[in-house]
Each structure stands twice: as C-alpha cells, then as structure tokens.
Amino acid sequence: MFDVATLRKDFPILNRTVNGKPLVYFDNAATSQTPQIVIDAIVDYYSMYNANIHRGVHTLSQEATDAYELARKKVQQHFNAKHLYEVIMTAGTTHSINIVATGFSSLLNQGDEIIVSALEHHSNIVPWQMLCERTGAILKVIPMNEEGELVMNAYDELLSERTKLVFVNHISNALGTINPIEYIIEKAHAVGAAILIDGAQSCPHIKPDVQDLDVDFYVASAHKLCGPTGVGVLYGKEEWLNKLPPYQGGGEMIDQVTFEKTTYAGLPHKFEAGTPNICGGIAFGVALDYMNSIGFDAIAAYERELLDYGTQQLSAIEGLKIYGTSEQKTSVISFNIDAIHPYDIGTIVDKLGIAVRTGHHCAQPIMDFYKIPGTVRASFAFYNTKEEIDLLVAAVQKAKMMLS
Ligand SMILES: *Cc1c(COP(=O)(O)O)cnc(C)c1O
16 A cells, blocks of 8 residues: 555654755655664764675675675666576666767777667766767757657667667656657667667666566666665676776776786676775665656556646646656656746755756756756655655746746
C-alpha cells in the first residue's frame, strides 16, 4: 500500500523549515532527498568497517569488500544486467558518459557519424563534441517539436551506415519528456550503430531492464535515486566493454605492471581505477532496496497523479505557460509567467520555503528552441503531496502579483 504520509517519515530533511516555513522540496530532478535507511548505511560504514577494498586480508577490508560487491550485485539485479561484470561502478552519469565517449576515440574514423538529441543535458552534448574534435566524426541532432518531443521521422532520416553511435536520454531533465527509447534502440541497431541511453532522469521513476531493452550502454546516478552524490553506474554489454579501452590508469585496473608493459584487469575492474566511492556504492545499493520496497509501479502511478494535479492547478494561473506538454512525461513541470524572469519567481518562492529550480537546467539548446532564457522547474518525487503543490500555486500567484 502506497502511503505518502508514512513514507515522508523516512526523510528527516522534510521536517526542516526554510525561511521560517516548512520545506517544500520540488527540485527532485536535480537531486533527490535521502531516506534515513541510506543515511544509516553511511554512518554504519564509517563507524564500523571503513577500510579499503579488494586488497586487504584483514577483517575490515573483507567486510567492506563484501558490502561493496553486494551493492554491485544489487545494481545488477535492479537493471537486470546479464553479468555482474557488466556493472561498472562510477562517480555518476557524467563520469559514465565520459568513459564511453573517451573510449570511442579509438573506434571512430573521420566521417563517421554520431547522433544525439535536441533534448540532451549538457553532460550528454559536450563529451560527444569533444569526441568529434578528436576523431573527425560528425555530430547530428534529432530535432524536437513544440511539445518537447523528439521527431522520430527526422531520426529515421539521420540514420545511415555512417552512424556509429546514438545517444539519447531516456527522460529529459528540463521538460520531463519520456523518449521512445525502444524505437530509438531498435533503429540504431538496424544500421549497426551502438546506443547509449542516459537514464539519470528516468531511474527515479522507471525500473529499466537493460536486457529487455537490448541497449548497449545505460548510465545513471545514485543521487537522483535516493542515494548519495558521487556514485553511479555504467552498464555496458560485455562485447562493448571489451572493445573499449580503459578510461583512467591507476591501481585496481591492472593485471600485471612492469615498466615495459602493463596488462589490464578484466571487467569490471578495467574501468575502476583507484579507490572507489566505497561508502557511496554501499549506500547506493541500500537506496535501490529502499526504492524497490516501495515499488516503481506505485511510484510512477502516484507521481502521475501529482503531475496531473500540478499541471491543472498551475495552468489555471493566467499568463503561465508550461514547456514540455507531451502525453509521455514524468513529474516535471517547467514553466514561465508572461515575461517575468524565472530567477525572480524562484527567489520569491524560496522565501516561502519552496525549492524549485530556475535557469536553463543544463539544457541550453532546449531554451534556445523556445527562445527563452530559462524556466522555473518544479519536479515532484513520490514523497511530495498535493498540499505542497497547493502551496507552490499560492506562492507563484504571490510572486506574479509582486513582479507584474
Ligand atoms: C542529472 C543528469 C545528468 C548528470 O548527472 P550527474 O549526476 O550530475 O553526473 C545527466 N543527464 C541527465 C538527463 C540528468 O538529469
């Protein structure tokens, strides 16, 4: 049974006040809040078994190694990866993308093509531009429409035997649009291209099955999934991870080292140089358990209710325009009122205890498409309520009165 009042008790931060008002946290697309069980896992690690992993025979090191490898197992199960060694623990989505983008330098030639989408986060644009500079490959962009959806027949036309890679986010962080990744993956494979899906924004709402999707790479960050910052995952199909060279050199990623030649460790350690975020990895596993205990179907259904309610209530404000109106979207509402600068609205609602995001949301090309400097973005999680949405609507109305 999904009971938001009970779930809210798991999040100590939801008890605090901001500027004398109860906190209303609507910046979940930037980072999610942390349940007590995850906080406890972090405290427990540093209180009881803080040690380096994989290379110690002593008890603490073994306990830490076991806990870290158990977390990897949980990630494998969550994403339904075929093999444990296809799960690379990283510092987060950006790190995961850079491992792939850098690795492809040795696999691309002048004139090869990479396709990205108009709905990408900067972290999913810049690494590919850098890759193109290094290799002479050409970047192509799937355009978007007024509703904030990708135009699939334009994608079909971009694809050819020159396409070597396709990169699309599963869900747009700026607008909340859920992209038709099943179709995008199938079409990429039809021309023999590899495909990477950025799941940073989808994983808090949807449980992906990487085998079912038949995706080559899938990446996510723990901190958007009730876990800590600085840890995430790169899932890659075994054949692709074997083709890619290591990203960083260092400890843990080697097999034999001499000054003449070093041979690399096997998967997953080839991509895990140096001491990882051990505590973060363990806490990531606990966060996945927590989310799964609530259930992603229940989370998605409840967030849909919040989205519909929020859309209806906010739309009723005169002069308010919502950007991103696809039927296929998650609980993100990006909006502006008349010509009021989003930053001014954000500042006033913060005075009333409400955290929203303002700006371009690391997705400037989307803002350019709409010819706006940015938006106010309210993004809801399963621990938010309709009462909080009412507070937002009242705060936005007040801001509008003060600013117009
Ligand atoms: C948050 C986000 C990222 C970046 O994640 P980091 O944890 O900052 O590396 C990338 N893509 C999308 C769609 C995001 O929402």
